[in-house]
Amino acid sequence: MRPISNLDVFILTFNAAKREIDIPVFARHLYNAFGQNASSLPELLAISLQEMAPLAQAFIGSYVLNPYFQRYESAVNTAAAMFIAREERQSRPVDNPYTLITTRNVGMTGILLFARELEAVQGLRTAEVGFGAGDMANKGAVGLRILYRKDNEDGSLPISTELTFVSAHLAAMEWNLSKRNKNWESIVSGLIFEDPKKTSERSSTQHKLHNADDSETQEPLLGQEITQKAIHDVSIYKPGSHLFISGDLNYRVSKSSPAPNSTFPNLDPESPNHFSRFLSRDQLNAEKAAGRTLHGLSEAPIKFPPTYKLVPSPKSLIQRGSSQTESEDDGSDKFEWSWAVHRWPSWCDRILFLEIPWWARETAGDIRMNVTAYDAFPAVRSSDHRAVFLRLEIPMLEPAELLPTEYAFKTELGTDGHQPIDPRIKLPFPIDFRSRGHRAQVKKWESTIGWLMLVSQSKQGIVAFVVLLLVGLGTWWYQSR
Missing domain, CATH: 1.10.287 (Helix Hairpins)
Structure with missing residues (x-):
């Protein structure tokens, strides 16, 4: 059994409320996040954005959106340079520690990918789906898929692992629970990284050429199995790839808006209304447990307050809920906030991931995703959301090492129906070939x-x-x- 190296990945999700970020403020928050339970910069960094720009600019895309993307690039490299200067005690800042690999957007939902080593990122593929009005992308999801290559711990030949990042913005409002679940179905069915028809046809052709001498009775069945595998591989649940879903998923703690006398969460750990007690009402956890959304995905324990909906307010106007004073070293963003009274404070902004499958742990050892931080940024004046970040160490498993074994297929598909089937074995929804x-x-x-x-x-x-x-x-x- 070979020693397994880890890949240090940092994922951030932020609903920017259609405004440009304040670069020094955002960079300071990133700098603090980089240092949480870590003494080095992450190797790979993905930023998931929602409402990243006004709708008109988002629909036009291309160069009109570049100023918005560039501000995040500046913030990332400013934060990284500050971190390196602190850790290595360098007097001169380092220029651009991160390389921006790519930016993609579907309407107002965007994603940026950064790497410390440009050559390590290979085979970039993208996908997008819209599920707003008329299937336009005022709401939607955009995905990136890459192969990351690095040296093994024992000095042997470099190894590669595949990663799939999805940035999503689901339907808003407390009462739109079923629509959020439907949006998730659209992501599974429609966020595909190749044309499934071409993939299926190519797979069938290759199979026929390879098995030209096989008996006719076996070929149709085997061909069908290969075709299904090819279709599965273009989905977000590609069995040989790690998967990360981040975004403003908009799941709330209630199906209705708060009444005027509703009790809101607060930050006092001794209070019966501490925010942790509201987690039991979280729609995402309930719907996931019921098998209606985010199938098979895991999430680190939530220890931060609800990330939506915040409003800046003068101290004299804070009447209920929680408030927080933000103080920057340069005093650039100091204010107080409270919960908006017409929305339930909720954990709308989330990051989830696929855990290492049990069949891979049986052969590669009992290895798992190692989460080192899952937290929220302080509030910023430009948005009614707090950004959320996840940092984790990902085992560098080759795509082939993640593939289900024959025993895994038999075990998963042979369940009695009470145990959910791993989505890497069977997709929760069929692929939409027209997507x-x-x-x-x-x-x-x-x-x-x-x-x-x-x-x-x-x-x-x-x-x-x-x-x-x-x-x-x-x-x-x-x-x-």
């Missing part, structure tokens, strides 16, 4: 709508649009005479 094509068509409309919205936001834009429209109509009339 990628449908998404491409909807995206064209989003770009047009985005430009129309942007133009309509200024008088000059409206005038320019009317002039262009009149010129176009005049040209058409003249040519049609």
Whole structure:
């Protein structure tokens, strides 16, 4: 049994409320998070964003969104340089400790991936799905899949492990529980990293060529099995890949808005209304236990207060709930906050992961994901959410080492129905073969709508649009005479 190296990964999720971040403030919070239970920077860093920009800019995408992404890149490298200077006592800051590997967005939901070693990241693939109005991406999910390569602990040949990161923004409002679950179904069915039709056809063709001399009675069954495996591999639940789901999942602690006399959580550990007592009402935990959402995923214990909905407020106006004074070394973001009275304080912002499967632990040793930190940033003035981060050590298992064994298939599929089947064995929902094509068509409309919205936001834009429209109509009339 070979020694297993670990990969140090940091994942952050933040609902930015359609505003640009304050770089020094965000960098200070990142710097503090990097130092929580750690003395080194993570090797890989993923930032999951929701409402990262106004809807018009988000629908247009490309260069219009770059200023928003660039602020996070600046904050990450500022924080990392501060951390290195502290740990290594360097007087001169280090330039760009992290390389931004890629940025992707689906509407207002985005994801950024950073690495300390650029060459370690290989085979980048992306996927997206929208499930807002008309399947547009005012709500949706975007995914990245990579192969990370590093040296083994014993100095042997480098090893690789595959990672899948998903950033998601599900339906809002307390009463929209079933819609959130439906959004999750759309992610499982529609967030696919290759065209499943092409993958299935290629897999079947390769099988037929490889087994040209096999008996006809065996080929259809074996071909079907390979096709199902190929389809499974394009999903978020690819058996050979680690999976991380992060975002504003919007699960609340109630199906209705709070009444005027509702008791809110607070930060006093001695109080009967301490926030930890509200965790038993959390919709996500209940729906996951019932097998209706986030199938097979694990979450570290939550020890931080609800992350939504916060409002900055003068001290004299704080009447109930909790408040927190934030103090930066540079005094750049000092204020007090309270819970909004029309929304239940809830753990909307979450990060979950697939644990190492039992069949891999049987062969590679009893190894698991090692969570070193799961916490929330202090409140920031620009958003009504607190950012949440997860740091963990991931065993460097090759994709083949994570694959289910024949015994695992028989064991999982042979359950009596009371035990949920691992989604790496059987998908909780079927793959939607039309998803990628449908998404491409909807995206064209989003770009047009985005430009129309942007133009309509200024008088000059409206005038320019009317002039262009009149010129176009005049040209058409003249040519049609």
